[in-house]
Amino acid sequence: MSWSTMPVSRRGLVDTAINGEGCTDQVILNQWYPLAAIVELRPGISYQTVLLEVEVGFGVTLNGELIAWRLDCVVIPAGNPLPAENFTDKLLVQSAYGYLWTSLSAEPKELFSIPETNEPDRRSINVATIGIATSAPRAVENFLDMGHFPFVHAGVLGAEPHTEVFDYNVEIKDGEIIATGCKFPQPQAAPSSVGAIVTDYIYRVPHPYCVLLYKSGGFDESRLDVIGLFIQPISQERIRASMFYSCVDNISSDTALRRFQLGIFSQDKPILENQVPKRLPLSTTAETPIRADKSSITYRRWLSDLGVTYGVISAN
Amino acid sequence: MIKLYDFELSVNCYKCRLLMSILNVDYEIVPVDFYPGFKHKSDEFKKINPLNHIPVLDDGGYVIRDAHAILVYLATKYDSTKRWYPIENPELLGETASWMLFAEGTTNTASAARLNVNLGYDFDLEKVQEGAHKLFRFFDEHMWFRNRSGGKWVCDSEHPTIADIALFPDVVLAEEGGISLIDYPALRLWAERMKRLPGFIVMGGIFPASADRIN
Known part of the structure; x- marks a missing residue:
């Protein structure tokens, strides 16, 4: 791989993203966030980004060590070599699911697990x-949301006139949201699917800003593909989203x-960017829900209960 | 069959797909992992294009690079009506060429802003956004006068040209780069008109035309 055009800069992010308010929600500050897929990082070179309105430097050293630090503590211009010596004021980092994760907290909540990724014949990519x-x-x-499949992903994840979202179960279990029994007729559920099938879905929200779905329709009928959306919040209304895909x-x-x-991702993007307001209203009366929105209602209530105010419009 | 070395989210690749769809030309896609794989920068891809960029078109062994050059080639070879690339009308051909060059500018500003915002490419966002607005203001005024004289397309012709194709995605995807189209009503009208061309196809971020007819 050549690295010559690798994005290393937070140029464009800082001026537009940082409005000075910052995040004060402990529950949000205490989470792990993905900054980049590790294989996409050039060893020994520093990268810069913004996490929760805090400028952050990060990278992989030539020894393969992951590091991240607050740029207001240590300034290394993007694209410059990382220092060989460890420096102080480092942020906690970890490697999980192929990504470099960091936290602004010294004692972050443990990152959720995805046991399926331990299966030896599974492929996981960013x-x-x-x-x-x-x-x-x-x-x-x-x-x-499954309701948008036949309209936004027509011919792939859904097709008119099969627009009904059948009833499904949502519960909060072990501190995460689980939606089960979801079914949707899909013309092309996965790259390997041949012809339309009724796809089974399970959703998990194990982190306020990360969501996973498990779906059938992949290569092996007995096992589910896992698709994750892991979000690095830049500011309240700006994110970098990493799409994780693990399949057989x-x-x-x-x-x-x-x-x-x-x-699929690119079809969702303009829909998301045109949703107003950009912050999610948590009041149950702010946006009229229908039966298909059960998981969304649960998510909004869960964020309220967690005390999340960042990226949302609080209910009261 | 024609092969297009392609990345789904590239405006330049989309320009080629759009014209081939409109001209009803069969082709197969060779997907290139432009992002996040950066495979167009690989030594392997250098054999296909020594300049390491996409799109590249291979028509039975004839290999041509650069979207706007590919549009010229495709229109000249596959549009028997000679309207998309009007080689028999020197004035119109000159006008088409000049707007194709203008489209290089919109690609290097509006689409560069999109690459910065979406994929983190290292461009000076404010500078490319300003550059795009400057070009869009000029282009919008041009289209306003074109509309007023009954013209529907970028060049002074009854039929669209490859200049319309070259400009279309840079304009219609500009908002992804934080460039609002609210001040460019003539561009929005023209973009809606483009979406009604027979054979029109979408890409991620571009919606089909609304149901109501416009003129």
């Missing part, structure tokens, strides 16, 4: 990391898998 002009909760909510498919190339998922 589909892409894309900037989106919306709040993290709007993006999570869009990911949870030993035929499709990474390029083919990415093209399929990125095509």
